[in-house]
Amino acid sequence: MQERKVLTELQINDRLLWPVLQTASWWWPAVTVAALVLGCGVTAVTIMVTMGEGVTGLNRPIFWGFMIVNFVFWVGISHAGVMISSILRLCQAEWRRPVTRAAEVLTVCSLATAALFPLIHMGRVWRFYWVFPYDFDRMLWPDIRSPLIWDPSAIFTYLTGATMFVFMALLPDLGILRDRTTGWRHTFYALASLGWRGNPRQFKLQFILGILLSGLILPVFVSVHSIVSWDFAVSLVPAWHATVFAPYFVIGAVHSGVSGVVTMMVVLRAAFKWQDYITPDHFDALGRLLVAVATAWLYFFMLDVLFAIYGGETKEIGVMEQRIFQWPWGFFFFLIIVLGYIIPVGAWMFRSVRRNIMWMFAISIMVNVSMWLERLWLIIPGLQNKERLTFDWAVFQPSLIEIMLVFSSFGLVCLGLLMFSKFFPLIPVWEEKEGQLFREEIKIGNRIVPAIVRE
Amino acid sequence: MTAHTTHAGHAEGQDHHGAAHGPHHVNPRPVLPATPQALTADLVDRITHPKLGGLFVVSGLLFLVGIAGVFLKVSGGYADRNTWGFYAAVFAWVLSTGCSAPILSVATRLTKGYWRKPLVRIAELFGATTILLVLLYIPLMPAIPPVTSHVSFWVNWEGAPQNAILLSVLGLALCGIGYIFTSVRADAAAVGDQTGGRKGLAATLAGQWGGTPHQWKVMRQGLSYLASFYLMFVVFVHFLVSVELAITLVPGWRDPIFPAFHAVSGIQAGLASLILMLYAMRRWGGYKDYLVLDQFWNPAKLLMSFTMLWFYMWWSAFIIFWYGRTPAEQGVLLVTGFGPYLYVFVTAFILNFALPLFMLVWNPIRVSIPGPVVASVIIVIGSFFDRWRIYGGSFGTHLVDGQIKHEVPLDQLPIFRMPDVPDLMVLVGALGGMIFLFMLAARMVPVMSLWELTEGQLLTRTKMIGKNQVVIIGKPE
Numbered sequence: 010m011q012e013r014k015v016l017t018e019l020q021i022n023d024r025l026l027w028p029v030l031q032t033a034s035w036w037w038p039a040v041t042v043a044a045l046v047l048g049c050g051v052t053a054v055t056i057m058v059t060m061g062e063g064v065t066g067l068n069r070p071i072f073w074g075f076m077i078v079n080f081v082f083w084v085g086i087s088h089a090g091v092m093i094s095s096i097l098r099l100c101q102a103e104w105r106r107p108v109t110r111a112a113e114v115l116t117v118c119s120l121a122t123a124a125l126f127p128l129i130h131m132g133r134v135w136r137f138y139w140v141f142p143y144d145f146d147r148m149l150w151p152d153i154r155s156p157l158i159w160d161p162s163a164i165f166t167y168l169t170g171a172t173m174f175v176f177m178a179l180l181p182d183l184g185i186l187r188d189r190t191t192g193w194r195h196t197f198y199a200l201a202s203l204g205w206r207g208n209p210r211q212f213k214l215q216f217i218l219g220i221l222l223s224g225l226i227l228p229v230f231v232s233v234h235s236i237v238s239w240d241f242a243v244s245l246v247p248a249w250h251a252t253v254f255a256p257y258f259v260i261g262a263v264h265s266g267v268s269g270v271v272t273m274m275v276v277l278r279a280a281f282k283w284q285d286y287i288t289p290d291h292f293d294a295l296g297r298l299l300v301a302v303a304t305a306w307l308y309f310f311m312l313d314v315l316f317a318i319y320g321g322e323t324k325e326i327g328v329m330e331q332r333i334f335q336w337p338w339g340f341f342f343f344l345i346i347v348l349g350y351i352i353p354v355g356a357w358m359f360r361s362v363r364r365n366i367m368w369m370f371a372i373s374i375m376v377n378v379s380m381w382l383e384r385l386w387l388i389i390p391g392l393q394n395k396e397r398l399t400f401d402w403a404v405f406q407p408s409l410i411e412i413m414l415v416f417s418s419f420g421l422v423c424l425g426l427l428m429f430s431k432f433f434p435l436i437p438v439w440e441e442k443e444g445q446l447f448r449e450e451i452k453i454g455n456r457i458v459p460a461i462v463r464e
Numbered sequence: 465m466t467a468h469t470t471h472a473g474h475a476e477g478q479d480h481h482g483a484a485h486g487p488h489h490v491n492p493r494p495v496l497p498a499t500p501q502a503l504t505a506d507l508v509d510r511i512t513h514p515k516l517g518g519l520f521v522v523s524g525l526l527f528l529v530g531i532a533g534v535f536l537k538v539s540g541g542y543a544d545r546n547t548w549g550f551y552a553a554v555f556a557w558v559l560s561t562g563c564s565a566p567i568l569s570v571a572t573r574l575t576k577g578y579w580r581k582p583l584v585r586i587a588e589l590f591g592a593t594t595i596l597l598v599l600l601y602i603p604l605m606p607a608i609p610p611v612t613s614h615v616s617f618w619v620n621w622e623g624a625p626q627n628a629i630l631l632s633v634l635g636l637a638l639c640g641i642g643y644i645f646t647s648v649r650a651d652a653a654a655v656g657d658q659t660g661g662r663k664g665l666a667a668t669l670a671g672q673w674g675g676t677p678h679q680w681k682v683m684r685q686g687l688s689y690l691a692s693f694y695l696m697f698v699v700f701v702h703f704l705v706s707v708e709l710a711i712t713l714v715p716g717w718r719d720p721i722f723p724a725f726h727a728v729s730g731i732q733a734g735l736a737s738l739i740l741m742l743y744a745m746r747r748w749g750g751y752k753d754y755l756v757l758d759q760f761w762n763p764a765k766l767l768m769s770f771t772m773l774w775f776y777m778w779w780s781a782f783i784i785f786w787y788g789r790t791p792a793e794q795g796v797l798l799v800t801g802f803g804p805y806l807y808v809f810v811t812a813f814i815l816n817f818a819l820p821l822f823m824l825v826w827n828p829i830r831v832s833i834p835g836p837v838v839a840s841v842i843i844v845i846g847s848f849f850d851r852w853r854i855y856g857g858s859f860g861t862h863l864v865d866g867q868i869k870h871e872v873p874l875d876q877l878p879i880f881r882m883p884d885v886p887d888l889m890v891l892v893g894a895l896g897g898m899i900f901l902f903m904l905a906a907r908m909v910p911v912m913s914l915w916e917l918t919e920g921q922l923l924t925r926t927k928m929i930g931k932n933q934v935v936i937i938g939k940p941e
Binding site for chain 1: 615699722724781783787788790923925
């Protein structure tokens, strides 16, 4: 990191803990706006539960609409944390330090939001417990061969793992906060920090736990979106029944999640004035990573499209024809490619763009628009293809209720992040301090070269 | 250089700080001569007195056996496509092992992995094996069914799969050799200058190299582009080979993940091949001080990741076919592993996934030199079995009225075919050919990247923090 500034421990404490110890002037208005947006969703759910799923655009045969699209989208965003935190930790990428916490919290918030959507989509929300083995007397069991049963297991495992991951990395910071607060907050941080004293043994154990969790969460990370993809792929719906769906969904999720982290980092940098911590170097590194991720995503995307056409099966060709040539799906196809790959990767090839914060912000949003559309493009046309019986033909038109639900999910995630920022630092204080210890320079001839320490 | 001293006069078992180690201690990081001049002199000495002459001769002889095997195969004719399944498997195995090995150089160069420096050239020299791929492909061309006999991406463009694969393997070979050539220019100049003037091949390779900032900039950019091209070419060739020599030959096989599986399993085998060559260079090639724990442990981490990816990719396809259970899908499962080639598949599964993962997951095995080497031997063998179950089954399917009808599920399973003598000669020859071409390239150009090692030496320092010695690595970019 060439732009890393020399900062004292006191400066790091001051700059990173102020959002927790004080309240920014914009914080309450931001919370109010997020809560109002979330309120739209609560209203929509209330209407839907009261009046039934008829208020949505769902029909026969399009049983899965915006709610499932949104579910897949948020599960995708949740892949940011592990990608950034776990993989970069295992690779010892130094630039990860200020990015990890926010990415992990984004994972937890987006995954919790995603988990709500299948529940809402059920209509009868109060029957969610049917996915658990519950009726021992009558020997009624959920069908464990159904991916709809695998889904909750995978998501709750990931949510548990991701929460542990956040908590594990928070421990040293909770200790710092405990020592700087009074009253109920002191009690809260004292309980949460589990007796953290910051002695070498505790740091060693925390380090080992971090490495272990990083390794253990990786299979869960991959399995979650794979299982979500199998919700679709194990069925025989044309254009869904494709072997590539699992890695294709996972890499798409990483593309979307890491872009989400870029968006969030820009907002955090501006909102908390963390210019010394989140530097253009970080965006440069994320941009480079995204070039590789986006290219892998395009590879799987093209494999999916090519093989749908290759087989020459009438139904597959029919769906693909609809996806590529019919309004509005053809337009979405164009947008997915242009906004998801051509413009972003074309721009990220230039160092000046990767280091320009506003460009990165705009492009990261562009990618996520494309990724949301991609999920819509994947899910709906497969269901609304023409069947032999005319009463099975239909098109999907989302209702206002579904649009409100999608809109409100962004409010929920933002609210989660805002609440977290009030209680915990969004940049890990101890990691920043450790990063300062690992900062070195070496002199070669007349030139000073930035360097890092490797054990 | 004597048997008991290493470069720059350091005694065996001592690092350049003079710290003594036990007889079996393995240095975690290369212990290089103290100055860039001493490093260059040491490596030039090793390059001008190459070892492993015996292996060079033996592999050359095996290569000749393979050429004889190819002639015997061709003389047997092309009437029965099933007889070419084993040969196609050997071809795909060469693509997966030798031709995929430079990927580690490509990946670590693009990601600027600091541990790459002593091994990057060895990985690049595997690019020479792309010549063998071209040579193996030409006799296989008539065994590939014409595009008119099956559904295809080529929309009835006659000669398409044969010519497209030929062009792609030629492109891969050009890219691989260009990659070696670009990387080696500065070293060729240095070797030439140190050994009494640029003459012969050194002069050709070095060209007008003078080490100006502009030349360095152009070379670095060229290497980045060629590295990216090589990666894309390898993935593309895996795509074409897996589609045209396997998927299109089996009725009803529509499997978009298969080209990705082929590429991933190829890169796994390529990594394993590279680790084996690193070991040979360390053990018998005289590079014990350059190729140390770091150069085995780090690739071993990647090897473990690719071993898990092997399973993930295979499983992702299997579960869809298992759940779909259409007649076509059941047929595909039978052809590619659960039918006549069941034992081959089970062997591949154990050697490519179960056994290496069980080994590499343990720290004492992964963080060692013998552990990754043994896992690599297992994977290279497993990779061949994996290719055999795929191409053996695919080439064994029957045509219906001269056509492969994708809308008609497989009505007859392929017959398991044991390899005959020419097949085994081709297999042995392919192995020998890969080693021979590598050794030939290694005799022409330096096995260690002089300029990268020198650069690494300039950018690396050691320092004591408390009781621990740490390495400080400069990151100029």
